[in-house]
Amino acid sequence: MTLYKNMINIDRANYLPCWVLYMDLVETIDNPEDPSFYDWQSIMHHMDAYHLHMYIRNMNDNMHMLIAMVENIIIDITNNTPGYKIIDDDIMIDNYNITCEHCGRVWDGYAQCNCTVYDII
Numbered sequence: 001m002t003l004y005k006n007m008i009n010i011d012r013a014n015y016l017p018c019w020v021l022y023m024d025l026v027e028t029i030d031n032p033e034d035p036s037f038y039d040w041q042s043i044m045h046h047m048d049a050y051h052l053h054m055y056i057r058n059m060n061d062n063m064h065m066l067i068a069m070v071e072n073i074i075i076d077i078t079n080n081t082p083g084y085k086i087i088d089d090d091i092m093i094d095n096y097n098i099t100c101e102h103c104g105r106v107w108d109g110y111a112q113c114n115c116t117v118y119d120i121i
Helices: 002-007 017-027 049-056 059-079
Strands: 084-087 090-093 097-099 106-108
Touching: 002 017, 002 090, 017 059, 049 059, 059 084
Parallel strands: none
Antiparallel strands: 084 090, 097 106
């Protein structure tokens, strides 16, 4: 789940809607929520409702497969969104954001990163 670990270091203001779905699935992998909790609409134009329904009917048994499927979909969505790329689980956002040299988070260059630099050093 390297992609998930890379996502949590990105400012939530830069999240695509499908990333929230993916993160919610990963965070609830051992204890899935009711299917209505998740924002399936963020990926619906990339898969048909029938296949999604087949997986979410028994989420407890299908979470790993569902997460893998959603991960592939969000990589496709991200790579087709201007300014966003995911290559080998590395996330690149090219909307004039930079990576903080202290914590590795991506943030806009117009202010200081929200990390606590003094806690890291």
